[in-house]
Amino acid sequence: MPELPDLPVRADLPRITETLTTAGAAVLVAPPGTGKTTLVPLALAAALPGRVVVAEPRRIAARAAAARMAALLGEKAGATVGYAVRGERRVGPDTRIEVVTSGLLVRRLQHDPELTGTTLVMLDECHERQLDADLLLALLLDARDGLRPDLRLLATSATVAATRPAELLGSGTPAPILEVRGRAHPVELSYLPSLPRERVEAHVARATRAALAATTGDVLVFLPGVPEITRVAGLLSDLAAVDVLPLHGRLSAAAQDRALRPGARRRVVLATAVAETSLTVPGVRAVVDSGLARVPRVDHRRGLAGLATVRVSAAVAEQRAGRAGREAPGHAWRCWPEYEHTTLPAYPDPELRTAELTTLALELACWGTPDGSGLAWWDPPPAGALAAGREVLATLGALDDTGAVTTRGRRMAEVGLHPRLARALLDGAAELGARPAAEVVAVLDDDGLISGTDLVTGLRALRRDRPARWVREVDRLVRRVEREGTEPVAVKDDPAFVVALAHPERLARRRAPGSASYLLAGGTAVTLPGGDGPEWLAVAIADRDPGRAEGRIRLAAPADEQLARVAAPHLRTTTDEVDWVDGDVVTRRVTRFGAITLAENPIRDPDPALVAAALRRGLQAEGIGLLRWDAAAATLRQRLDLLRRTHGDPWPDVSDEALLADPQSWLGPDLDSARRRADLARIDAGQALRRLLPWPDAARLDELVPERITVPSGSRVCIDYSCDPPVLAVQVQEIFGWAELPRLAGGRISLLLHLLSPARRPVAVTADLASFWRTGWPQVRSDLRGRYPKHAWPEDPATVAPHRGTARNAR
Structure with a gap:
């Protein structure tokens, strides 16, 4: 092995390899920039037989780590060091180190729980607590305990919160915790609050200009997502002799490599969270931190899942600032007041606690433990979210009545997509053809491919321009469908049909002619930006800003009622409804598609039991004042109440709550013969109350009261x-x-x-x-x-x- 660069971890490599050789597991705590991602796997591969697999939470980090290690060996990726991410794999017969994404390694474990040929798995940046990484850790521990006691495991973290992973990795006693101290250069901190009514992008652009003026070298800017990166890049487009480069997971490999290589000119790199820990951006002397991150959140009540913008944790803010001091003294600008820093949460929330868990539920079912019991978790998945995920899988046919995974469920898992999208691909390919279905599904899985809300127009542009990442993913999905045995057919392409297969509950109908408001079949109201649209939409992507009553449609395709019936026949129901509405009994036969009313007509001869139930709901809603209470009835109720308070049983409880709890016990035949509010008003409440009198005690009523x-x-x-x-x-x-x-x-x-x-x-x-x-x-x-x-x-x-x-x- 050639001479390794003089990074802080190099001196500790013998200690690390010896610990893993003897103990079999360890936690390595090392700050960013120490070389743990690149030097440690090289040392372990030199000391141990078999293959070393490095699991990275992000594709961009996996590719970059493999390229860096290969360069240190004087090779290209695919020789001694290779990598595998979704849709791309570069390995060869001599590959000893393979860098993979956590999600891909989960799928590999499902096929080969013994990880044949693998000696050690290194879980890099486990402190980020991404969903796939938490699941991977639980499955690896289960595989080690049941099948591979010789499998060595190393978890690395940039923070000192290592006690819990050490407990999990240990066998009876906690695994050793190895600490490597970095040689980070000092970083000066400046806090730059926003101006009144200043947007995030303008605030960050102002801080970036301040960083360029006050420092030399490149500036690394942290933003929550791609839209913010695009807008800040526009605000900085007038900079002279400075290259403004984006860095995020949606970029092509070439574009990512440009941001990760030193340039001839000064650079401003606008990055998402991908640059927080496992990636090194060379030449950086200044960091601008927006203080925001985008994390998965689920609005379970409205059925809208997506990404939410939240404040970063103190640990993340520290890691971001540390990027300025990796190569030389640096300066970090934080876009918030200094006094707010103490209010930041200590660590980020684990994705497991906040994300939608349908994919996790499918992986657990494939592993043979649908509820996750029996696995050792860093934090167990929330029971409610996991149950919701299993419910979705059952409706997709991925689970049987016992909760076990079906053959269809395993096919969906193999696709490597969210189960909803896998269902849309498999069933859409059978109806429309593999390529048309794959083209739509690739967009649903990467909404950044289309800028507007019109899916049909966006697809037309994609087919014309053929961007590389879309074409590559479409080809992968087509191969996957063909590998699964679905025969492509040449029929009319209908994007709305594919969307409806993935999200039948998001089929939507306009609420009123000319309105921009739509009602989803799932019951949520959403608005179409730009105003009037077709009567029906298949909504591919929708979200809801905090505080807003309605969600917002971000991507949709025109649909119609016939398409809705074909794509989701289970949502179409016809029921006889007899209910208390606006102060009286209403009887109607209603045809609905989910929450969308398609037709309703009055019922001539409603079921008497349903009418009685509606009247009871009316009494519950409006109270027993609906009955006829003359002076004698009111007095009788007061007399009975006095006896109840003084004697208790057997005298009846005649409070509103008690009478409404069981109206049948005293209204009896009067309620059975009633059909509407007017009939209730004719019921003599005093006569009805006498049905509650206890006998023979009732004979003393006039004597006692x-x-x-x-x-x-x-x-x-x-x-x-x-x-x-x-x-x-x-x-x-x-x-x-x-x-x-x-x-x-x-x-x-x-x-x-x-x-x-x-x-x-x-x-x-x-x-x-x-x-x-x-x-x-x-x-x-x-x-x-x-x-x-x-x-x-x-x-x-x-x-x-x-x-x-x-x-x-x-x-």
Whole structure:
């Protein structure tokens, strides 16, 4: 092996190889720029027999790492060092080191769980916590424990959070953690907050100009995604003697190589997260960090999956800034206020926690553990998201009723796409032909190929211009379909049909003539930018900005109802609906495509059980006030409520909640015979309540809580049970001689006496009549004598007989 460059890890290579030789597993913690990605595999291949496989989280990193190692050996990739990414593989019979993407190695493990011929697997940049990398680690551990106890595993990380992977890699005890200190040069930090109403792109362009003015060498700019890179490049297009170069995973290999090679002129490299750790961009002396990253997020409620722009973690910000000091002292500009830095999360969220997990669910089913149980996870996949993924797979025919993978599911996994896209490719090829289907699927998998929202127009441009990355992927998919045994047929190409096969729930219908708003079959409202479109659309890509009620269509093709019926017949349903709508029972026969209503007509003879259920929902929605509650019914309910509170069972609970919980128990035949709101209004609530009376206890109802009570004058006076305690309102003359109030509910409740004047105006309130005659009556008597002189107001009420009218004796 030739002399290796003097990078920090070189001195530790003997220690690393010895540890892996003896322990079989280790975690290597080394900051970016130490040479761990390139020098460590070379040293391990020299010390160990067999093949060393390096798993990288990104294709661009895999290609770059292989090219760098091959160059150190004085060779080209494909000789001693090779690589394999989706759609491209350069290896030969003498290849000892193969750099692959994590996802590709997962597929290789599915075919060959023993990884025949492989001595060691190095999981590079495991701290990034990408979904494929987390899955790969779990499957490798399972394969090692069950089939390959001799398989050596090395996980590398740019951060010190290595305890958990060391626990996973160890056998009984944690695997050794090896640390390599870098020789990073000092990096000066500057914080540059945005100006009022300044867009991200303008903010970053301003910081980039400041970096160019204050430093020499190249400037590496971190942006969240390709759209931002394009816009910032436009804002910097006037720079003289400076090359502005993009760097992201969608670029061709040649374009990526241009950004990774030193140039004759000064350069500004506009990069996504691909340049954070595993790639070295030579010549960089300054870094501009937007502080943003794009990560997968799923809106489960609306069924929209995509990428969200979030703030970076403190660990990521540190790694980005460190890029400025790899080769010499540098300077990093952070596009946020310094005080905000302390509010950043410590580490990025694992993709496993936030991403859509249908692909993961398929890989687990192919491995034989659909729910992931039995695997050793860094963090286990969320149960809800994994269950949602399995549900999607079941609808695609990839899983059977037991959750096991089907033959169709294995074919979909072999395609190397999201299961939805694999289904669209396989079924679309059978209907439309392999190439037309592959052309659409390649666009769905790489939405950056088309700039507008019209898929048909975009495909026409792609077929005319034939960009290399699209052509290469289409050819790969065509070969895959033919390898799977699907016979291509020559029929009319219909992009909307392929889209509908992938996302039937995204078939959409315009909500109103001339409207830009569409309703997806899945129930989400989305807007078509630019206004009016066709009545039906097959929406390929849609997202939703935070805070917005409707999603936004980013790519779609014209469709129609017939296409929807052919592509997704399972979504078309006809049901009889009897429901409570806008205050009454509505009966209709509705034909729907998912959430989209196609037709509805009234039903002449609805099912009585459905009508009764609708009326019950009406009662639940609007309350028992829909019934006829006269004074007697209201009083009966109040009397029963008092007995329930004082005696409990068997007296019924007549609260709103209890009555609405089981309306059939007391409304019974009245509810069964009702058909609409007006019928409810005719139901006598008092008569219905009597169905709840417990027998034989009901015989004592009038004894325990009488409606009326006889006072000394002989009058039968109503008791007001709406008050607590119940109130007896009576003219004071009618209770002369009454020394003690009667009690209710078997003596458990006292009445409250409201004493009235001859004009039936209140003059006193008391619950203790004896005390009132002694202390309250003299003042009341004085007032009444002045206001009603024709009546008898004795000093001692016991001397005058109780009466209803005027009594002039016994002054």
